[in-house]
Amino acid sequence: MDLMHMTSNTLTHDFFGSNHWSVFTADEETRNIIDCSLSSVTSYHPLHKADVECGYLVNPLLYGNFLSFLNEKTINSLHTVEAEIGSRTVQYGRVAELLQEKISDLQQLEETAMYDTIASITQAHLAHCAYTQAKTQGLLRKPAAFPGINGQQSAGVQKVVAWQQFASLLSPSISQVVEFAKRIPSFQELHQDDQLLCIKLGFFEVWLVHASRLSNEAGLTFADGTCVSRQHLEIMFDREFVTMVFNFVCWFNNLRLSDCVIGLYAAAVLVSAERDGLYDHKALQPLQEQVLEALRQKVAEEHQSEPHVFPALVAKLRELHLVGRNHLEHLRWFRTNWMHLRLSPLFAEVFDIPRHDAAQR
Helix, strand or coil: CCCCEEEEEEECCCECCECCEEEEECCHHHHHHHHHHHHHHCCCCCCCHHHHHHCEEECHHHHHHHHHHHHHHHHHHHHHHHHHHHHHHHHHHHHHHHHHHHHHHHHHHHHHHHHHHHHHHHHHHHHHCCCCHHHHCCCCCEECCCCCCCCCCCHHHHHHHHHHHHHHHHCHHHHHHHHHHHCCCCHHHCCHHHHHHHHHHHHHHHHHHHHHHHCECCEEECCCCEEEEHHHHHHHCCHHHHHHHHHHHHHHHHHCCCHHHHHHHHHHHHCCCCCCCCCCHHHHHHHHHHHHHHHHHHHHHHCCCCCCHHHHHHHHHHHHHHHHHHHHHHHHHHHHCHHHCCCCHHHHHHCCCCCHHHHHC
């Protein structure tokens, strides 16, 4: 480093026995070093701060000592800085290690929470779904009986008779879906109105997910083995709706999913935050994301060679919700003709259909 700029000016002054002085001006960095060390420098020669600020008068003999002093101070300062940097590097390294440990702990907590979610939903599904592989193994199928339907009846009467039989077959699944929903982690923390709405709007969709395993393009099979043919379903509903139902059934069956994945998918169907009429969409959103992530992980584990399965399941949710909405639209006709129906109290409550005993009260 060039510590000074020498001039040709010479002053005559008697200082420590020398009358030859050189005037120099230091660059800014050097002046800062000198300023910081000024109190120590005066032990070598009596420079004053005023002299430092306007340019230094330096005895040539003492100047060498002064430079040696500055070099020593600079080296010592650098060693101090290096030691401080080293110390802080160790500190920062330890902080980084602690931070990494915290991240690792959080990841373990998340993995544990996700495992608990998967386990809880799977257990709920196995306990409260009548359509699991273990419960339907060796099931004997039989066609549904509609004794009240014959060729002489009007279409309206046939519709009432067929649908009333269908409702009686469907009713046992309502309490099962309710119990399943209650065991989905955090579901009961939702607003009570939202819990009820999720069950009312999602019940038919969840039941269809469950029943798909036993069903095929010829008809829907219930947990007791009773099979309602496509022809009878078209009496109750319409051909377009029935086609949508069987399209989903066939597609879902082709995936050959395990009970665990079916349970997780049923939970994802139930806790959809896109339902109309929800009181608190934002409260339901984290639960939906948690269930979908649990579904993603389980599908990735069981279908490693089929990366398309999870995106396809998620994409199919919209179509399944459409099936559910169309089903609710069809129920308007039955609400209008409620006086001809005999329904279980729970079924009537879930689908908001008046009952005779309620009307008499």
